[in-house]
Amino acid sequence: MTFRLALAYSALFVVSYAAMGGLAWWIFVTSPLAEVRGTVLAEVQALSSVYERKGASALVAALNARTEKPARRRAFHALIGPGGEWIAANMPAPPPLVASPWFRFEFETFEHGLARENEAYTYERRFPDGTRLLVARDTEDVDEREELIGQAIGWGTAVAVLLGVLGGVLMSRAVGRRIDAITGTAERVMAGDLSGRVELRGTGDDFDHLAETLNAMLDRIESLIQSVARVSDSIAHELRTPLARIRADLEELDGAGDAATREALIAQANESAARLQSTFDALLRIARIEAGRHALAADSVNLSALVADAAELYAPAAEAEGLRLDSDVEPGIRVWGDRDLLFQAVANLIDNAVKYTPPGGSVRVALAREGARARIGVTDDGPGVGADDLPRITERFFRAPAQAAAAGQGLGLALVDAVARCHRAELAFRNESPGLAATLRLPLAN
Structure with a gap:
């Protein structure tokens, strides 16, 4: 049982840590990417409308204006003609050809002679004439958080498993000791030692409350057994006297000669028998009432x-x-x-x-x-x-x-x-x- 308790404790610990990691992933990765996705999709729809209504030159102007417009996330784009020629782009390399319109594209840019890593969340729109429009926003910060949280979840899960197993073992040992104390007391009582009681630690925890309840139950059981013992002794004492009288009367009756003596002995024996009957009736009635077998009118x-x-x-x-x-x-x-x-x-x-x-x-x-x-x-x-x-x-x-x-x-x-x-x-x-x-x-x- 203690081994299962340790496993359950470890599983709970790991699941709790995983839930916290999942919440962090949703806040710092999933939610920002969803926001970028919505922004890029709205931009693609607007730029596609410009191309369809005004042509490629208007689309290039709109892309350049988009790049120069201040934004929290840097804007990237590429406009590729039907023959693969680059019409306009601020991406240093062509993106890969993918089946899905959404993909994440990693590349480097150079600013003031320094290389900078970028990851762009990109959407590709292909027009009927073969022209490809790629619209993206920089998500390098999300990528860094994603990597950091992923490592934290991986290492944290390993540590959580270790701590969970260790904590579970320690907890199961503590619980096992308390259970062993209760079991030992129960075995003493079953062996006939009614004075056995569960030790209280004074911590006020659930085990102490259980121990108090068990001790109260044992006190009651001991009291009832002592009462039964006293009642048994009393019954033996109460029945011994009338039985002895009946036996003595029967012995005297066997040797009695005159009718008056025989009638007196018979009456005395009947009186003792009536007392016995009355005692048994009273005991039976009390027992039936206490056991709930007396049908209450x-x-x-x-x-x-x-x-x-x-x-x-x-x-x-x-x-x-x-x-x-x-x-x-x-x-x-x-x-x-x-x-x-x-x-x-x-x-x-x-x-x-x-x-x-x-x-x-x-x-x-x-x-x-x-x-x-x-x-x-x-x-x-x-x-x-x-x-x-x-x-x-x-x-x-x-x-x-x-x-x-x-x-x-x-x-x-x-x-x-x-x-x-x-x-x-x-x-x-x-x-x-x-x-x-x-x-x-x-x-x-x-």
Whole structure:
């Protein structure tokens, strides 16, 4: 790849130089010659008209007048009769016979005893009687520039190729080192070392931006893998207890003699099995929502009625626990989403608040518009969550150490987080000292 990069760099360098050379050629050679061509052609037409109307003597007078007339480019001419005799000319030698009427003619002239090289851009007009009229303008300066630019393009192209190859090799080596660093980090990660990161050079170039993006991705992957490991451990822990109870109940059932004992053991085993079923159902539902496999029954949802219903549903449970549940719901708020999932999310937030609020405390449920979003807030007077544990509060089976003894599976807030993400909502938690405040922000329905 680096070799191809060096070739591409060299080709780009050469093409750029060639383009500059071509532009210089057009400005200093092609354009001036086109200007001379236009001037000579206009003169030929005018002189031909003189010959055709007034004859050779008038044409000779016009040619002499043209020569004496001041001009930026020196005028040359030759009038040759049908038999090859020179009628009038200021060219020192006859021009070559060519098939094309346009040609460039090189010759020497002498001024004050000094030889001077000339190149004339010449047009030849042949009249029906065999007379030849040659009209030219000096283009020696263009010829010199043409030779100079040609040499510059030739030598410059060689130098450009050399510099392009050298620059391409140096650039490919630099790029190769950066790519090797990224490849090495990727190989370390594939080998199982998730701590590997791409080194930043501090140059702020595209490779540094790529390295920052890759490092952020690796940080996220490491965090997710650690989370998966914690969830796996939690699943094993959560399932071990009910499975052990079911096994113990079955072993006791095998030796139980009276019917009452057998019925009690069967009921206890059924309870443990129901807990297992509930755990698996919750895990499956979260996984389906996160993977996008849960078909959302998306519709315009009256969120005000939904939040009020959820608060009303948990009012008896809160009263039974000696709590006060207050609700402040702004009417007429609608969002777009799955009503069942949104109700489950709001219910889980309220259930979590009721579960961890001590007797005599209060739970507050609020819904209000906040710009282009609906803001659901659930606040309690419980112990809150430690600052170190707050970022993990939505992990499956996570429970803060102070709340480990509370009833539940540790999946409620994980489900709320999954529902929030599939509805493009924002879920946030903060400690209120005392208590925990949960906030869910959803886009309003248009």
